[in-house]
Amino acid sequence: MPRPARSTARFIAYDLRPAKQSERGILIDMLRIGGDVGLSLRDYRYVGMGANRFYDFLLMHKYLGMKSMVSIEHDPDMYQRAIYNVPYHFIDVQNTTVSNFLASDESERPEILWLDYDGGIGPDIVGDIASIGTRLKVGDYCFVTVSGGPPRVMDQVGDADRLAMLQDSLGDLAGGVALEDVERANFPDAVHKILAAAFKNAFAMRSDGRFRPLLQVEYADSMPMVTVGGALLADGTWQSYKQRMKQALPFLALDWSQMYEIRTFFLSERERALFDRVATNGRPRSSERNALRKMGFKDREFEAYKELIRYLPRYVETAV
Amino acid sequence: MAPVIMADASPEKRLFISLLTRDIPLVAAFLDLIDNSINATVEPYSLRLRSADEYLAVFADTEVSPEVDIRIKLSPGRVEITDTASGISAETAKNHVFKFGRGDEPSNGTDRLSVYGIGLKRALFKLGNKIVMRSDHVDGGFDLKLDVSKWAKSSQLPWTFSITPRNPVPATETGTSIIVTELYDQVQRRLDDGLFESQLRDSVAKTYAYYLAKFVRIYIDDEAVEGISIELGNNHASEIFKFEGVTCAVTAGIGVPQGGSFRDKSAGWFVFCNGRAVISADKSPLTGWGGNGLPIFQPKHRPFLGTVFFVSDDPEQLPWTTTKSAINEDSAVWQTTKRHMASLGRVVISFLDGRYTDEGTELASKDLQIAMGDAKVSLLSAATGKQKKSFQAPAKVQNASVRIQYDALVEEISKIAKHLKRPGMSGSDVGRHTFHYYLRNEVGAE
Numbered sequence: 096m097p098r099p100a101r102s103t104a105r106f107i108a109y110d111l112r113p114a115k116q117s118e119r120g121i122l123i124d125m126l127r128i129g130g131d132v133g134l135s136l137r138d139y140r141y142v143g144m145g146a147n148r149f150y151d152f153l154l155m156h157k158y159l160g161m162k163s164m165v166s167i168e169h170d171p172d173m174y175q176r177a178i179y180n181v182p183y184h185f186i187d188v189q190n191t192t193v194s195n196f197l198a199s200d201e202s203e204r205p206e207i208l209w210l211d212y213d214g215g216i217g218p219d220i221v222g223d224i225a226s227i228g229t230r231l232k233v234g235d236y237c238f239v240t241v242s243g244g245p246p247r248v249m250d251q252v253g254d255a256d257r258l259a260m261l262q263d264s265l266g267d268l269a270g271g272v273a274l275e276d277v278e279r280a281n282f283p284d285a286v287h288k289i290l291a292a293a294f295k296n297a298f299a300m301r302s303d304g305r306f307r308p309l310l311q312v313e314y315a316d317s318m319p320m321v322t323v324g325g326a327l328l329a330d331g332t333w334q335s336y337k338q339r340m341k342q343a344l345p346f347l348a349l350d351w352s353q354m355y356e357i358r359t360f361f362l363s364e365r366e367r368a369l370f371d372r373v374a375t376n377g378r379p380r381s382s383e384r385n386a387l388r389k390m391g392f393k394d395r396e397f398e399a400y401k402e403l404i405r406y407l408p409r410y411v412e413t414a415v
Numbered sequence: 416m417a418p419v420i421m422a423d424a425s426p427e428k429r430l431f432i433s434l435l436t437r438d439i440p441l442v443a444a445f446l447d448l449i450d451n452s453i454n455a456t457v458e459p460y461s462l463r464l465r466s467a468d469e470y471l472a473v474f475a476d477t478e479v480s481p482e483v484d485i486r487i488k489l490s491p492g493r494v495e496i497t498d499t500a501s502g503i504s505a506e507t508a509k510n511h512v513f514k515f516g517r518g519d520e521p522s523n524g525t526d527r528l529s530v531y532g533i534g535l536k537r538a539l540f541k542l543g544n545k546i547v548m549r550s551d552h553v554d555g556g557f558d559l560k561l562d563v564s565k566w567a568k569s570s571q572l573p574w575t576f577s578i579t580p581r582n583p584v585p586a587t588e589t590g591t592s593i594i595v596t597e598l599y600d601q602v603q604r605r606l607d608d609g610l611f612e613s614q615l616r617d618s619v620a621k622t623y624a625y626y627l628a629k630f631v632r633i634y635i636d637d638e639a640v641e642g643i644s645i646e647l648g649n650n651h652a653s654e655i656f657k658f659e660g661v662t663c664a665v666t667a668g669i670g671v672p673q674g675g676s677f678r679d680k681s682a683g684w685f686v687f688c689n690g691r692a693v694i695s696a697d698k699s700p701l702t703g704w705g706g707n708g709l710p711i712f713q714p715k716h717r718p719f720l721g722t723v724f725f726v727s728d729d730p731e732q733l734p735w736t737t738t739k740s741a742i743n744e745d746s747a748v749w750q751t752t753k754r755h756m757a758s759l760g761r762v763v764i765s766f767l768d769g770r771y772t773d774e775g776t777e778l779a780s781k782d783l784q785i786a787m788g789d790a791k792v793s794l795l796s797a798a799t800g801k802q803k804k805s806f807q808a809p810a811k812v813q814n815a816s817v818r819i820q821y822d823a824l825v826e827e828i829s830k831i832a833k834h835l836k837r838p839g840m841s842g843s844d845v846g847r848h849t850f851h852y853y854l855r856n857e858v859g860a861e
Contacts (some may be wrong), residue, residue, distance in 0.1 A: 252675070255673075256675055259673055259676075259678060262680075263678060263679065263680075267610045267613055267614055267617075268609070268610065270610065270612075270613025270614060270616065270617055271612065271613045291609065292609035292610060292613070293609065294609070295607060295608055295609025295610075296608045296609040296610050299604050299605070299607055299608030299609065300604060300608075351609075
């Protein structure tokens with residue numbers, strides 16, 4: 096039997112990932128809209144992969160009031176650490192894989208699934224999405240996060256070989272991937288196309304609701320990552336949801352066409368104070384804007400910052 | 416004598432539509448529409464497309480290049496297909512195009528991909544309820560607006576569609592457009608399933624590789640489709656024969672690896688009828704695998720590539736089914752060809768089988784390079800070669816090394832690794848080390 100992949104929490108400093116933290120903030124805002132359109136989120140169960148820090152679990156409880164949670168941990172060693180670190184009594188940490196969980200779990204509760212995988216895109220992940228297509232109830236959410244880089248076996252080969260390997264391992268789901276998508280710099284686009292196709296296909300025959308894309312983002316703290324997901328919604332709910340999404344999160348696409356890039360800003364505290372003022376000022380000319388321009392910052396950076404201003408974390412050093 | 420009573424045996428439209436559309440996959444319905452456009456496009460070349468080698472000659476003719484665009488647009492609730500071919504005259508539309516079947520008329524000798532006279536109607540009925548068709552022709556075209564559900568309810572005989580004539584246009588402005596709306600629910604779901612468009616693109620690339628190279632450009636949602644290019648080594652077996660008015664060219668050899676390996680989608684048999692691929696990369700009993708002269712297809716047979724190229728100026732003689740996406744297995748042409756396929760393919764398969772020992776170990780990888788020959792040729796030129804040729808299986812290349820495998824207790828391997836002061840040594844490293852130790856110290860070899 097192949098040895099299961101080791102949890103990336105062993106070697107990635109998850110407490111210093113500004114883009115990931117922004118993603119979590121966007122996700123929470125997007126879920127809150129669900130509450131506004133009538134979904135009773137505090138009654139939902141959250142299924143995620145909390146590793147040993149459980150950041151998303153903390154946010155789900157703090158901001159959405161959820162009290163039923165499952166954390167899936169496939170790495171037996173990390174499982175012991177997860178048990179030790181679990182912050183709330185109501186989080187059920189299970190030492191299993193996503194596919195085993197999906198095959199064995201039976202829950203009647205409405206759910207939010209965030210499957211935050213350790214590795215790159217592959218048949219297991221699209222297989223899990225196919226299973227989710229028959230599992231989700233109307234009103235449920237599902238998001239999948241995977242590495243935006245080529246899987247290890249495809250890492251050292253040329254683009255044409257990489258495309259051939261991708262098509263061989265994923266079949267028709269990789270049919271929309273073009274040669275330029277598999278170039279290393281563009282690989283997140285390939286991952287997005289595959290995940291979008293997998294979600295569309297998984298839910299294509301559902302007649303009780305349609306799976307609507309709500310979050311399609313790429314970001315890179317230490318390595319490129321892609322998240323794609325949404326909710327299975329009845330048409331009426333979707334109309335209200337869509338309207339509110341356009342107002343609250345206008346930068347997110349509500350069809351499958353594109354991803355939003357969560358940019359990372361490398362700013363000093365003083366520069367950031369200027370960015371804050373420029374983003375909230377709105378005037379095309381201001382002393383702060385001119386000062387930043389003189390330092391070489393571009394208007395597109397102000398726009399990107401403005402979109403993310405509510406979500407960008409501030410890190411400070413403390414001595415505990 | 417009792418009077419003769421005429422029992423009602425008239426067709427019922429809804430059943431007829433259901434029977435017609437049930438057995439055709441959605442992708443094949445789109446291909447049916449493309450077939451019509453291509454058939455019109457190649458009509459002027461029909462006298463040059465009567466045998467396999469004539470197809471090759473046209474393929475090699477640099478004067479022939481794509482002139483017609485076929486565009487498919489898929490959008491929510493709507494499918495549109497347009498072409499810039501010669502269009503359909505009002506006269507042809509009135510008497511032939513919308514008739515279900517050809518009747519007793521003999522083949523006109525110019526059709527290449529139009530066979531039974533049902534493809535267009537079947538494709539339209541498959542897609543949706545509202546159909547708007549417009550064709551411009553040098554002799555005057557026509558407009559058609561059809562509400563299928565209303566048409567199906569009417570019991571008027573004979574069955575007719577109402578068309579409106581259009582004025583003649585110059586040859587540069589001819590063409591046909593079809594817009595289908597009120598798509599059926601299962602069609603819309605399939606179009607939205609995340610796979611359909613790429614499956615359609617893939618099928619178009621495979622099915623019309625020949626026509627895409629010489630006659631038409633096909634666009635799906637404004638993106639051009641490129642025909643697939645499959646090549647095989649010039650060391651291949653080939654044979655050409657004629658049976659009941661159909662020319663059959665069969666080829667079997669070793670494919671050219673793509674991306675460093677022999678891919679499953681390029682392995683097996685490819686069958687063409689009048690230049691249109693009917694089945695691709697087939698590894699099933701249909702083409703003889705697992706019983707009719709060839710073994711059950713296994714991964715070790717992936718280098719195998721076989722082609723069958725059927726040509727006839729009466730397309731009804733070809734062994735395709737009415738959907739053109741499958742073979743009529745009972746056709747005498749097919750059954751005869753299948754025997755030739757087994758006979759040619761067997762030599763290649765037996766070479767591929769011989770590359771493995773009884774334990775399944777691959778003997779050598781260089782031999783495949785040798786077996787392919789010193790050059791590669793396109794699938795089409797191999798399929799249409801005039802000369803009978805046989806595959807020359809190369810002599811077995813014996814590897815200078817063999818793989819040794821045996822079981823050992825983990826505990827004992829650890830003991831050796833510890834003894835060598837290298838506790839992280841793998842089992843195979845321990846095996847290699849002990850082998851070399853024995854060779855050096857007991858045998859005395861370097």
